[in-house]
Amino acid sequence: MAIPRITVIISGRGSNLAALLAAERTGRLAGSVAAVISNRADAAGLGIAAAYGVATTVVDHATHASREAFESALAATVDASAPDLVVLAGFLRILGDAFVRRYEGRLLNIHPSLLPAYPGLHTHRRALADGVRIHGCTVHFVTPDLDHGPIVAQGAVAVEDDDDETTLAARVLAIEHRVLPGAVRAYCQGRLVIEGRRVRVKDGPPTTRTLEVPPIAG
Ligand code: GRF
Numbered sequence: 001m002a003i004p005r006i007t008v009i010i011s012g013r014g015s016n017l018a019a020l021l022a023a024e025r026t027g028r029l030a031g032s033v034a035a036v037i038s039n040r041a042d043a044a045g046l047g048i049a050a051a052y053g054v055a056t057t058v059v060d061h062a063t064h065a066s067r068e069a070f071e072s073a074l075a076a077t078v079d080a081s082a083p084d085l086v087v088l089a090g091f092l093r094i095l096g097d098a099f100v101r102r103y104e105g106r107l108l109n110i111h112p113s114l115l116p117a118y119p120g121l122h123t124h125r126r127a128l129a130d131g132v133r134i135h136g137c138t139v140h141f142v143t144p145d146l147d148h149g150p151i152v153a154q155g156a157v158a159v160e161d162d163d164d165e166t167t168l169a170a171r172v173l174a175i176e177h178r179v180l181p182g183a184v185r186a187y188c189q190g191r192l193v194i195e196g197r198r199v200r201v202k203d204g205p206p207t208t209r210t211l212e213v214p215p216i217a218g
């Protein structure tokens with residue numbers, strides 16, 4: 001069977017992209033990152049892709065007259081890479097229905113909260129303001145309903161008393177780097193079955209959740 005081709009779309013730092021590439025390099029991805037697309041020319045992730053010898057393309061939203069024009073250019077670039085799976089890894093723009101429908105069922109996103117809690121922006125700040133004790137990340141299939149698609153994988157971390165937005169974000173990011181490659185691997189192995197709002201992971205060990213919350217002493 002051909003190795004599934006993965007196209008990753010980014011906007012910035014690219015640490016989740018780096019985690020995918022590292023997993024591929026060590027034989028833990030079951031797929032191959034064939035292309036990286038960024039909507040920003042200054043995205044650090046483009047350098048990471050280049051260091052791994054992966055083709056990169058910039059589709060700059062700012063040079064397109066409308067969201068529709070940007071998204072059709074983005075779709076043309078994605079299609080040119082002939083992906084089996086498209087991963088939004090820190091892509092910081094909201095995608096319209098036409099784009100999402102085009103890739104539905106083969107479009108994953110990583111979001112820095114335990115969805116359905118905290119969709120949207122500033123997830124760590126909002127979690128701290130609410131005083132939650134457990135926070136984390138979610139990999140989900142993308143649907144037109146923002147941050148509400150079927151959940152593939154989640155990772156949880158404890159919120160410490162002295163956490164601020166920076167320390168909490170760092171702890172969640174570390175777990176994102178484990179959860180995303182696990183979810184992508186399960187997809188590439190053909191093990192994810194979408195059943196309505198739920199995703200079943202068939203055959204083999206669950207690679208799609210991780211719990212790193214220590215039990216409360218006493
Ligand atoms: C991550 O926290 C991801 O969950 C969110 O944007 C951030 C991207 O970080 N969607 P990076 O570019 O992968 O380092």
